[in-house]
Amino acid sequence: MANIPAKRAIDFRPKSVDDVKTIIVDCDLLIIGGGNAGCFVAVEAKKINPELKVVIMEKAEIMRSGACSAGMDAINTYIPNGKTPEDLVRWSRDQVGGGPLREDLALSNAKELNEAVDDLERWGLPVLREEDGSVRYRGKWDISIHGEQLKPIMAEKAIECGADVYNRIAATGLLKDGEGYCIGAMGIHVRTGDFYVFRSKATVNSTGGAGTLYKSYTADSTDSGAQIWMCPYCVGSGYAMGFRHGVELTSLEQRWVATRTKDFCGPVDTISVGYKAPIINCKDEKIMEVRYKHLGGDSAPRYIRANAPMEEWLQGRGPTYCDTRGMDKETNWRMMCDYLNERPSFVLFLAARGQDPTKEPIEIFGSDPYIMGGHTMGGFWVNLDRMTTMPGLFAAGETAGGNPNKFVGGCAAEGKIAARGAIKYMDENQISLPKDLDEEQIRIELERVYAPLFRGGDYDGIAPRAMKDRLQRLMDEYAGGSSQFYRTNEERLDYALKHIAILQDQFKYLKVADLHELMQANETMDRVDVAEAVVHHLKGRKETRWAGWQTRTDYPERDDENFDCFIETRRDPLTGKVECFTRPYVQLVPGERFKS
């Protein structure tokens, strides 16, 4: 049991691979990313078998890492009395306009969900309750919490259960054996400069989603480039590591785009669902009631609600707001507490605008797009055990695709399922660690990831930030970012692919001065590779199924005959060619799929 401190940054300027120390750590189960899902993988694995050596490879420090680092104000799914897991799957299906979605995964997750949320409460998370002791629902499925300490609570349990946490190690690549099995992962210690090789019998990839692929509309000035909804330190490294090995990805075209508070990406469900504040346009029209009544009004599918304010802007009826005017002082105080629990600096933002929400409505706008398998559906194609198409590599939380609307509770539940799947895989296949070290594979990865540091001060190269900015602008303008109201077409996507190929060819010019920048260089290479997959997915779906999340101006209608299925990609590790194909949708939970 250890939470291994990272140490202070040092001045580390190796001249070649010979100056980099390689450290080998062997374990039974490796977890890449100690976030929401990863912590639950660890706790469940140690519960099943306390003898297992479980290691968490953590890019930040586990107490405040990843998407939950700022806190959380709600658990978006908790099945109320009288409702069933099947009901939750039907709701999830409605949120994605009838699907397709992986109902097998959704159902298995739903059956675990409440127990995982109960775990959090038992561990110390304050769940708000009514006077009669029942859980306080703020909507149909979501419950209120005081989650300022959510991440430390999960992290403490992961450490307490006996997992070893290696902090500040940025994972860069998977370790593979001769038969294509995943046998661990490699990465850079961003404080010491050592190269870590973790060898494992099974590996769970739980690195979170991909923010920062697209330009944020606030990124036009130097100090507000990271004012986005998704944690900007989750850049899609997990997807990239798999994609580079030919692991199959699903549904990346179903991007997560959400209505957020404008200029400072804060939650809006908090106000619109939690406090029943309607969304309005500049003419004080209640947008959902006036324009989307036929699609369900305030209960319309999530992508329609997300896209509605942007349509108002496009039609010349912006700005758009959540109408909080007239809210009483006590209710407003509670709403501010919710924000302090999830996005505290939004309260500071309102103070910096001198704004009192009870007098002035809160402005809202669409976010930049993210790839997040815990919210929408982009991620690895997995089986019921949450194993990807690479034997020995599992996915949980945002990295596991096909199963939207997981959020905090669902990512926790999926962590448990993946832990069980990984242990079953080790036992049934009697997996043992390889005797010999594959030194060639380790050397190739080390050379790839440290190369920007070896290029030296005089080298005329590219800064990681410059390449990131170039990619973000490209994706924003050509692959359906917020500046384009999320729209794209075949020609723009081809343009994006052409430039992504140039960026990939220019990885060889990346140049950094220190270990922090070296992490950024690797993150940017990961972003570019994930962006390539995203563009192929957007090209593959030649219809418009979820306007806003996925809008094709050249194919503006839904086409059930050809696209009521999953879009998949895999990149051939030898040729680099991306293959795009489909998989069929299977309806398991009865009910009307298309209500409009």
Place this chain on the structure above:
Amino acid sequence: MPPRVNLNKCNGCEGLPESKCEEACPGDLMAVDPRTNKAYVRFAGDCWDCMSCTKACPTKAIETRVPYQIGYHKASLKPIMGSNTITWKCVDINGKEETYKYRNRMDK
């Protein structure tokens, strides 16, 4: 200008294996300058304003500021960490003050 370090209050968490702010930051953005022994932000534009460093600072030397490009001068929001409560003190640009205090853990 997200985290703003008060150099009079910061002691670089001397004696600890790493400073509390560099330990806490999910983006690896905080560091201590070995020459001055004071904390600094590597690049303000990469800050998510999650306030983890501000909550973690033992000498209350860090204040989170909203970038001026999106919010005006000068508002403040200061967290005070208790063992199972958090207290937030907020002052807006017009000097209006508000305090929020609530339970953030049940196990302590």
